[in-house]
Amino acid sequence: xxxxxxxxxxxxxxxxxxxxxxxxxxxxxxxxxxxxxxxxxxxxxxxxxxxxxxxxxxxxxxxxxxxxxxxxxxxxxxxxxxxxxxxxxxxxxxxxxxxxxxxxxxxxxxxxxxxxxxxxxxxxxxxxxxxxxxxxxxxxxxxxxxxxxxxxxxxxxxxxxxxxxxxxxxxxxxxxxxxxxxxxxxxxxxxxxxxxxxxxxxxxxxxxxxxxxxxxxxxxxxxxxxxxxxxxxxxxxxxxxxxxxxxxxxxxxxxxxxxxxxx
Amino acid sequence: xxxxxxxxxxxxxxxxxxxxxxxxxxxxxxxxxxxxxxxxxxxxxxxxxxxxxxxxxxxxxxxxxxxxxxxxxxxxxxxxxxxxxxxxxxxxxxxxxxxxxxxxxxxxxxxxxxxxxxxxxxxxxxxxxxxxxxxxxxxxxxxxxxxxxxxxxxxxxxxxxxxxxxxxxxxxxxxxxxxxxxxxxxxxxxxxxxxxxxxxxxxxxxxxxxxxxxxxxxxxxxxxxxxxxxxxxxxxxxxxxxxxxxxxxxxxxxxxxxxxxxx
Numbered sequence: 001x002x003x004x005x006x007x008x009x010x011x012x013x014x015x016x017x018x019x020x021x022x023x024x025x026x027x028x029x030x031x032x033x034x035x036x037x038x039x040x041x042x043x044x045x046x047x048x049x050x051x052x053x054x055x056x057x058x059x060x061x062x063x064x065x066x067x068x069x070x071x072x073x074x075x076x077x078x079x080x081x082x083x084x085x086x087x088x089x090x091x092x093x094x095x096x097x098x099x100x101x102x103x104x105x106x107x108x109x110x111x112x113x114x115x116x117x118x119x120x121x122x123x124x125x126x127x128x129x130x131x132x133x134x135x136x137x138x139x140x141x142x143x144x145x146x147x148x149x150x151x152x153x154x155x156x157x158x159x160x161x162x163x164x165x166x167x168x169x170x171x172x173x174x175x176x177x178x179x180x181x182x183x184x185x186x187x188x189x190x191x192x193x194x195x196x197x198x199x200x201x202x203x204x205x206x207x208x209x210x211x212x213x214x215x216x217x218x219x220x221x222x223x224x225x226x227x228x229x230x231x232x233x234x235x236x237x238x239x240x241x242x243x244x245x246x247x248x249x250x251x252x253x254x255x256x257x258x259x260x261x262x263x
Numbered sequence: 264x265x266x267x268x269x270x271x272x273x274x275x276x277x278x279x280x281x282x283x284x285x286x287x288x289x290x291x292x293x294x295x296x297x298x299x300x301x302x303x304x305x306x307x308x309x310x311x312x313x314x315x316x317x318x319x320x321x322x323x324x325x326x327x328x329x330x331x332x333x334x335x336x337x338x339x340x341x342x343x344x345x346x347x348x349x350x351x352x353x354x355x356x357x358x359x360x361x362x363x364x365x366x367x368x369x370x371x372x373x374x375x376x377x378x379x380x381x382x383x384x385x386x387x388x389x390x391x392x393x394x395x396x397x398x399x400x401x402x403x404x405x406x407x408x409x410x411x412x413x414x415x416x417x418x419x420x421x422x423x424x425x426x427x428x429x430x431x432x433x434x435x436x437x438x439x440x441x442x443x444x445x446x447x448x449x450x451x452x453x454x455x456x457x458x459x460x461x462x463x464x465x466x467x468x469x470x471x472x473x474x475x476x477x478x479x480x481x482x483x484x485x486x487x488x489x490x491x492x493x494x495x496x497x498x499x500x501x502x503x504x505x506x507x508x509x510x511x512x513x514x515x516x517x518x519x520x521x522x523x524x525x526x
């Protein structure tokens with residue numbers, strides 16, 4: 001997907017919302033366990049219900065890997081379903097990969113070729129040559145961890161302003177226009193500094209909902225003038241109810257967030 | 264596996280060598296493509312031939328993910344084969360994972376419960392709570408990226424001595440005795456500083472062979488007094504020959520490295 005399409009979708013749908021599919025088979029409504037692939041059924045039903053009200057879908061690979069081959073199969077089915085039926089949804093493999101170039105090129109193959117995700121999250125710790133293999137693909141994006149939503153961000157990201165160093169250095173990398181950044185919703189006091197360096201870049205903002213980030217605060221702080229933020233919400237939407245009415249409840253949560261975004 | 268067993272195996276086998284299975288289906292001898300699972304057959308044959316001369320096996324997940332469900336199945340078969348037949352080999356999932364706690368616990372489930380690896384490599388960028396979930400398992404180990412073998416180490420690891428900060432801070436974490444560190448073989452000039460902080464910790468040292476690190480240099484610099492290093496070699500062993508004699512050639516390479524280690 002081209003980045004201009006993503007911006008257009010945001011404008012048209014009046015939403016920054018990304019549906020986070022952190023699907024845990026132990027937390028989905030019980031009746032789904034009768035299906036051959038309960039996790040895929042759950043994901044499919046959520047996407048079918050919410051697709052017109054969201055602009056992106058983020059799939060958290062950990063939850064699929066925990067179930068081995070079966071889980072990886074649910075992952076592949078889910079991304080294929082989105083690509084076939086809703087190609088306008090921007091897709092994110094939340095995989096937090098990166099390794100030496102020779103290995104990163106294999107991860108890029110997995111997520112961009114084999115599964116055709118639009119983007120993948122990567123950890124910056126190993127530097128430029130661990131990210132550059134992902135940046136070689138046309139119309140594919142790399143979302144670099146800059147300042148994450150968790151407590152541990154204070155350990156190595158905030159000291160020495162390392163998160164700013166990650167952002168500044170990556171600005172000079174080839175294909176910088178394909179880089180987006182993860183900035184946690186719980187860290188809005190840092191948004192201004194970040195936007196000074198990368199006013200135009202897309203930010204993927206997790207941490208609203210179960211992790212405690214406030215969506216009003218995020219929107220006010222991200223000072224987006226050009227529809228360049230993606231706000232991810234996972235658990236607060238997908239586990240809005242553990243009963244048969246989970247889709248209605250999930251939609252209520254999405255509507256509520258979209259109202260807050262547009263108010 | 265207990266860490267004392269690993270040290271004992273190193274003493275008994277007189278080897279620090281870890282076999283790195285970065286198995287690319289496009290690089291294995293052609294005749295193997297007739298098997299149902301060529302990658303597993305290749306891995307199995309190497310392990311059968313080399314098990315008595317190595318102390319560990321490292322499986323690089325990227326190469327398996329690039330082939331989707333099929334690849335993940337080769338991965339599961341390989342680790343199961345080692346656990347069943349050679350339980351004394353220390354196994355490393357070279358996965359470079361880590362995320363918020365809720366997600367890291369799923370990665371831990373994948374690698375420690377579902378597949379029963381002895382250890383997994385993790386990226387430190389997201390801090391303590393992204394690593395702690397892995398450290399809750401008995402007799403399982405976390406190998407934190409500190410100073411990697413690639414060029415990009417100069418981007419965010421070496422500035423501000425961030426790699427030393429990673430090592431120092433992680434020393435104060437709960438279950439520190441289960442932490443090992445990745446230190447690249449191409450960075451031997453830093454070993455002394457590192458050993459001052461963590462004289463007893465195991466170091467996983469990649470970068471010998473195709474990446475240009477020198478094994479003599481590594482052994483002299485790592486100043487190991489207690490058999491606490493693991494030297495990984497991947498491509499130089501597994502692709503020693505692309506012909507039917509690949510096992511003989513791989514064994515020659517291993518013998519050669521073991522001779523250098525013991526000279």
